[in-house]
Amino acid sequence: MTTTQRSTAPETRKPPTETPVFSVENLWKVFGPKAHRVPADAELTALTPAELRTRTGCTAAVRDVSFDVRKGEVFVVMGLSGSGKSTLVRCLTRLIEPTSGTIAIDGEDVRAMDKSRLRELRRHRAAMVFQHFGLLPHRTVLDNVAYGLEIQGVGKAERRKRAAEVVAKVGLEGMEHRRPGQLSGGQRQRVGLARALAVDPEVLLFDEPFSALDPLIRRDMQEEVVRLHREEGRTMVFITHDLSEALKLGDRIALMRDGRVVQLGTPEEIVGSPADDYVREFVRDVPREQVLTVRTAMRAASADEADKGPALAPDATVSEAIEAVARSGAPARVMQDGRCLGVVDHERLLGVVAGTEQPGEVA
Numbered sequence: 619m620t621t622t623q624r625s626t627a628p629e630t631r632k633p634p635t636e637t638p639v640f641s642v643e644n645l646w647k648v649f650g651p652k653a654h655r656v657p658a659d660a661e662l663t664a665l666t667p668a669e670l671r672t673r674t675g676c677t678a679a680v681r682d683v684s685f686d687v688r689k690g691e692v693f694v695v696m697g698l699s700g701s702g703k704s705t706l707v708r709c710l711t712r713l714i715e716p717t718s719g720t721i722a723i724d725g726e727d728v729r730a731m732d733k734s735r736l737r738e739l740r741r742h743r744a745a746m747v748f749q750h751f752g753l754l755p756h757r758t759v760l761d762n763v764a765y766g767l768e769i770q771g772v773g774k775a776e777r778r779k780r781a782a783e784v785v786a787k788v789g790l791e792g793m794e795h796r797r798p799g800q801l802s803g804g805q806r807q808r809v810g811l812a813r814a815l816a817v818d819p820e821v822l823l824f825d826e827p828f829s830a831l832d833p834l835i836r837r838d839m840q841e842e843v844v845r846l847h848r849e850e851g852r853t854m855v856f857i858t859h860d861l862s863e864a865l866k867l868g869d870r871i872a873l874m875r876d877g878r879v880v881q882l883g884t885p886e887e888i889v890g891s892p893a894d895d896y897v898r899e900f901v902r903d904v905p906r907e908q909v910l911t912v913r914t915a916m917r918a919a920s921a922d923e924a925d926k927g928p929a930l931a932p933d934a935t936v937s938e939a940i941e942a943v944a945r946s947g948a949p950a951r952v953m954q955d956g957r958c959l960g961v962v963d964h965e966r967l968l969g970v971v972a973g974t975e976q977p978g979e980v981a
């Protein structure tokens with residue numbers, strides 16, 4: 619399996635419902651002097667980031683961003699270094715104060731929350747997993763995991779019981795009594811993950827949690843996240859600058875550039891229908907056949923094609939279709955509930971791989 623291939627078939631994932639967990643509208647975060655004047659001034663918002671900095675001394679880290687995070691999805695925020703990912707995600711729980719715009723969690727206005735409500739938001743509802751773990755060095759694994767519960771005032775016996783459960787869930791059984799210094803980087807990250815999970819938050823926020831890990835451990839941790847998500851269906855917001863990580867984990871990806879979201883879509887939409895030249899360049903080297911599905915690659919079936927040839931589910935990848943078509947020598951049918959939605963043949967599949975066939979409507 620290459621790094622871009624998703625670890626779970628999309629059909630095995632829980633479909634997200636339509637109630638947004640986070641709802642963000644016209645969000646701005648401007649750093650610098652008199653930051654508030656920037657979003658309100660059309661002349662300033664029209665400037666490039668460099669011009670804005672020269673004219674005002676301000677950096678617009680997040681520029682007029684709107685999106686919903688749906689219940690049960692893995693929402694990835696991706697972009698190069700400095701594109702505004704961390705600032706955006708920190709604004710969700712006001713670890714960074716937004717300059718303007720609205721943020722709601724389950725319909726509740728986050729910007730109107732007082733200190734105690736915010737504390738409750740960060741402790742119970744939206745827990746963050748950091749790149750540098752944030753572990754307490756003198757505490758054992760179990761006590762580090764129980765820490766969030768301790769802050770919540772959960773009694774010792776109960777918090778140790780719950781901590782032991784999540785320690786097992788993230789594969790650290792037997793290491794409960796070690797201290798962080800006695801663990802590998804990957805194991806420490808699992809402790810960080812367990813600590814966030816222990817408080818049973820509605821949404822987990824990951825700030826580039828795996829970027830310091832070596833590639834093999836990183837892949838293990840990505841698979842761990844996919845597994846946890848499959849088992850629990852918990853909403854996750856995941857920051858990464860790594861495209862293959864984004865494609866592997868994300869149900870939807872918000873691709874950021876200079877503080878703006880330049881495209882928001884499924885991995886398939888981002889790779890198959892890039893919104894502009896920047897996105898196209900970004901995804902140029904992605905093996906398209908591993909991301910695009912036959913649902914978008916298929917064409918209409920002729921009368922004699924609809925009842926013969928190998929059958930594929932609509933979410934089968936083009937890569938799987940190539941195998942099926944090569945094996946049978948005939949076009950493959952895309953079937954749903956016993957109905958033939960369309961077919962994919964040699965020509966169509968090669969066109970998708972080569973990038974000459976634009977995925978989209980059934981022709």
Ligand SMILES: Nc1ncnc2c1ncn2[C@@H]1O[C@H](COP(=O)(O)OP(=O)(O)OP(=O)(O)O)[C@@H](O)[C@H]1O
Nearest residue numbers: 649677679697698699700701702703704705706859
């Ligand atoms: N406290 C701050 N004061 C001034 N500028 C800031 C501050 N924090 C971030 N910035 C600027 O805002 C922009 C976005 O930064 P941010 O850290 O959100 O990007 P990022 O995409 O998360 O980058 P990375 O992947 O390197 O963490 C950058 O230009 C950064 O220099």
